[in-house]
Amino acid sequence: MGFFNRLKESLTKTRKGFVEKIDNLVHRRRVIDEELYDELEEVLIQADTGFNTAIELVERTRRTVKERRVDDAGELKLILKEHVQDMLGAEQAPVNINMYGPTVIMVVGVNGVGKTTTIGKLAHLYKSQGKKVLIGAADTFRAAAIDQLEVWAERVGVDLIKHQEGSDPAAVAYDSLQAARARGVDLLIIDTAGRLHTKINLMEELKKIGRVLSREMPGAPHEVLLVLDATTGQNALSQARLFGEAAGVTGIALTKLDGSAKGGMVIAVKQDLNIPVKMIGIGEGLNDLRPFSPGEFADALFDD
Amino acid sequence: MFASLAERLQETFKKLRGKGRLTESDVNEALREVRMALLEADVNFKVVKDFIARIKERAVGQELLASLNPAQHVIKIVHDELASLMGGSNSKINLAPKPPTVIMMVGLNGAGKTTTTAKLASLLRKQGRRPLMAAADVYRPAAVKQLEVLGKQLNVPVFTMDAGEDPVAIGVASVESAIMGARDIVIIDTAGRQEVNDELMAELETMKEAVSPHEILLVVDAMTGQAAVNVAETFNTRLGLDGVILTKLDGDTRGGAALSVRAVTGKPIKFAGVGEKLDALEQFHPDRMAERILGMGDMLTLIEKAQENFDTEQMAIMQKKIQNMEFTLDDFLDQLNQVKKLGPIDQILGMIPGLGGAKKLKDLQVDEKELVNVEAIIKSMTPAERTDPERVLNGSRKRRIASGSGTTVQEVNRLLKQFEQTRKMMKQLMDMEKTLKKGGKLAKNPFFS
Numbered sequence: 001m002g003f004f005n006r007l008k009e010s011l012t013k014t015r016k017g018f019v020e021k022i023d024n025l026v027h028r029r030r031v032i033d034e035e036l037y038d039e040l041e042e043v044l045i046q047a048d049t050g051f052n053t054a055i056e057l058v059e060r061t062r063r064t065v066k067e068r069r070v071d072d073a074g075e076l077k078l079i080l081k082e083h084v085q086d087m088l089g090a091e092q093a094p095v096n097i098n099m100y101g102p103t104v105i106m107v108v109g110v111n112g113v114g115k116t117t118t119i120g121k122l123a124h125l126y127k128s129q130g131k132k133v134l135i136g137a138a139d140t141f142r143a144a145a146i147d148q149l150e151v152w153a154e155r156v157g158v159d160l161i162k163h164q165e166g167s168d169p170a171a172v173a174y175d176s177l178q179a180a181r182a183r184g185v186d187l188l189i190i191d192t193a194g195r196l197h198t199k200i201n202l203m204e205e206l207k208k209i210g211r212v213l214s215r216e217m218p219g220a221p222h223e224v225l226l227v228l229d230a231t232t233g234q235n236a237l238s239q240a241r242l243f244g245e246a247a248g249v250t251g252i253a254l255t256k257l258d259g260s261a262k263g264g265m266v267i268a269v270k271q272d273l274n275i276p277v278k279m280i281g282i283g284e285g286l287n288d289l290r291p292f293s294p295g296e297f298a299d300a301l302f303d304d
Numbered sequence: 305m306f307a308s309l310a311e312r313l314q315e316t317f318k319k320l321r322g323k324g325r326l327t328e329s330d331v332n333e334a335l336r337e338v339r340m341a342l343l344e345a346d347v348n349f350k351v352v353k354d355f356i357a358r359i360k361e362r363a364v365g366q367e368l369l370a371s372l373n374p375a376q377h378v379i380k381i382v383h384d385e386l387a388s389l390m391g392g393s394n395s396k397i398n399l400a401p402k403p404p405t406v407i408m409m410v411g412l413n414g415a416g417k418t419t420t421t422a423k424l425a426s427l428l429r430k431q432g433r434r435p436l437m438a439a440a441d442v443y444r445p446a447a448v449k450q451l452e453v454l455g456k457q458l459n460v461p462v463f464t465m466d467a468g469e470d471p472v473a474i475g476v477a478s479v480e481s482a483i484m485g486a487r488d489i490v491i492i493d494t495a496g497r498q499e500v501n502d503e504l505m506a507e508l509e510t511m512k513e514a515v516s517p518h519e520i521l522l523v524v525d526a527m528t529g530q531a532a533v534n535v536a537e538t539f540n541t542r543l544g545l546d547g548v549i550l551t552k553l554d555g556d557t558r559g560g561a562a563l564s565v566r567a568v569t570g571k572p573i574k575f576a577g578v579g580e581k582l583d584a585l586e587q588f589h590p591d592r593m594a595e596r597i598l599g600m601g602d603m604l605t606l607i608e609k610a611q612e613n614f615d616t617e618q619m620a621i622m623q624k625k626i627q628n629m630e631f632t633l634d635d636f637l638d639q640l641n642q643v644k645k646l647g648p649i650d651q652i653l654g655m656i657p658g659l660g661g662a663k664k665l666k667d668l669q670v671d672e673k674e675l676v677n678v679e680a681i682i683k684s685m686t687p688a689e690r691t692d693p694e695r696v697l698n699g700s701r702k703r704r705i706a707s708g709s710g711t712t713v714q715e716v717n718r719l720l721k722q723f724e725q726t727r728k729m730m731k732q733l734m735d736m737e738k739t740l741k742k743g744g745k746l747a748k749n750p751f752f753s
Contacts, residue, residue, distance in 0.1 A: 042349060045343055045349050045530070046348075046349045046530050047530070048346075048529040048530050048531070050343075050344065051340055051343045051344050052344075110527070110552070110555070111414070111416065111552060112413075112414030112415060112416055112525065112552075113414055114413065114414055141580075142450070143449075143450045143453035143454050143457075144446040144447075144449040144450035144452075144453050145446075145450075147445070147446035147449045147450075148444070148445045148446035148447075148449075148450070150446075151445030151446055152445060155445075165453075196552060196554060196555040197555065197556075198554070198555050198556045199554075229414060229525075229527075231412060231525070231528050231529060231531050231535075232525075232527045232528065232529055233346030233527060233528060233529025233530065233532075233557075233560065233561070234344055234345070234346050234529065234558075235346070235527040235555065235556070235557040235558075236527075238555075238556050238557075256412075256413065256414075256498070258498055258500070258501075259412065259498035259499065259500055259531065259535075260498075260499065260500055260531050260534040260535070261529065261530075261531040262530070262531075265529065
């Protein structure tokens with residue numbers, strides 16, 4: 001089964017709720033009126049787009065309807081989809097790659113969003129593309145986080161650099177980078193401990209890891225992936241903002257799209273902070289992490 | 305950043321002042337704001353709808369209390385209704401008449417079940433119980449190891465079985481082990497699962513059959529969005545929850561999920577996780593949660609504090625001085641000291657609606673040291689300089705003041721500019737009869753910007 005179908009399948013729940021609601025909406029009523037727009041807004045809010053984004057999307061849809069003199073409610077869905085895609089950024093945002101040595105990817109996020117799992121899948125993805133991958137276990141805080149990552153590294157078949165639990169994460173990052181150079185790897189992925197973005201001292205620790213990396217290799221980390229749980233609501237914006245300030249987030253990995261969550265808040269994150277979604281996690285399997293494509297995402301959400 | 309609900313309601317009701325009764329259109333307008341606030345706090349859409357309908361019923365046609373303006377009145381109704389929906393506090397675990405009490409921890413992936421299991425064990429042990437933790441999460445790599453490490457830290461035993469065992473079998477065996485080891489509580493840590501995964505949900509049902517838990521607790525991430533309703537509903541329908549534990553409440557989420565979960569399950573939120581340490585599990589306070597969801601700040605506390613600390617007679621004199629533009633640097637210092645009596649500045653800012661969230665942004669953090677400098681500069685001036693700085697102060701005097709206060713001429717100049725702005729602003733405020741209490745919108749004090 002192709003990836004697109006898998007994505008569609010995993011988003012079935014979402015589509016059922018979302019698309020059916022919109023379909024219901026437009027089939028029940030043939031005229032485009034205020035009530036219809038209100039209901040459209042409701043549907044968007046239920047997808048976690050947040051109030052502001054929902055209003056904005058409905059406004060844009062309303063403008064387009066006027067401009068194109070649309071009077072068939074059936075076209076509303078297509079117009080809305082256009083705007084969602086537009087707000088997400090029309091093009092796929094690739095992971096930044098370092099042309100002159102190992103690419104360093106740092107993975108950050110709040111507790112429990114799926115950082116470690118995402119790293120396992122990410123390592124698998126790159127390894128299957130023939131890249132040499134190394135993982136740095138810089139989550140030295142959470143109990144057994146290193147063990148968890150070790151299981152993933154074994155499963156995927158890549159090396160792992162680790163210290164003791166409780167040691168300095170920046171030191172792990174340093175050693176990982178040295179090892180990455182010495183072993184000539186293509187890609188170094190560094191795990192960090194989950195932390196709430198409001199804890200100033202923990203965010204400082206993250207900055208330190210970044211400083212150590214860029215001191216040892218100008219330009220590193222080349223990609224800072226913020227892992228966002230699709231189940232999260234509007235707090236995702238605050239997470240993206242504060243992790244962005246502390247760690248210079250360059251992209252988002254959206255996880256747990258296989259539940260009933262819709263992940264609509266990534267639209268607001270892209271709009272407000274211009275951070276693109278680069279990867280999405282759509283299941284528990286090794287192959288269930290893929291590059292994010294705004295078009296496919298919108299398609300999977302809106303197409304029948 | 306959204307203005308707080310209180311502020312926006314004040315705005316909405318400005319034109320309403322003096323009316324004795326809330327009409328339907330007044331209420332509708334206010335409820336639009338309430339709806340927006342709740343939705344931005346991630347309260348589920350359907351829950352908001354029901355809630356708004358109930359408020360409307362209560363608010364329309366109500367006599368206004370003399371002591372409250374219409375905005376405050378609506379806030380009060382909303383707050384009361386929200387608090388009652390959140391329910392009273394209930395942090396009791398159902399104990400088995402005949403030990404061991406069996407507790408099942410369930411929830412989505414990453415909600416914080418394992419950590420919360422350890423926190424709960426720690427709390428129960430402090431209450432004199434002898435808990436056993438059972439590691440039944442066989443799916444996530446190293447989840448068993450994680451619980452073992454936490455058990456070691458707490459000195460609470462952890463029941464484990466060899467890899468490949470069935471979670472239900474682990475649950476059953478852990479209860480037997482508790483009986484053998486004279487442990488009076490077993491907390492079973494189950495694997496995280498998506499509520500749409502039928503197979504894994506069925507596994508929990510089987511485990512429930514097998515271990516007959518006295519308490520099934522749903523662990524919910526406080527940052528959860530609209531999905532909270534589906535999650536809570538599904539877990540509750542399939543398992544029959546006894547309560548909820550809200551985790552990661554120490555962040556800056558408004559936590560609307562708490563209301564959603566409560567509304568669809570009717571089950572109490574018993575505890576809240578408020579930190580990374582293993583003792584960071586607290587009793588849940590529904591009233592505080594209601595305020596947090598509304599983004600109301602703790603205005604009441606601030607008003608109380610201000611009344612305690614401000615000398616009313618002095619306030620009257622001050623008002624007159626401002627009116628006549630006789631406000632001097634001495635008075636300014638007095639005012640600063642009054643404010644300082646209220647407590648640390650950043651705490652006060654946190655209590656003011658609208659600034660509560662913004663406080664976390666660094667640019668709004670007030671440097672208390674700066675206030676010390678202000679005091680030093682003013683105290684290094686002669687009485688004449690304090691009374692009429694604009695006319696008296698020249699370059700040489702400013703240099704003297706700077707060296708006397710251990711600051712620089714630039715700092716002295718900055719203070720003078722700020723003082724002048726403050727004076728003008730206060731005068732304007734007075735003229736507009738917009739005092740803090742009546743007017744609603746807080747003017748920006750240049751010292752806090």
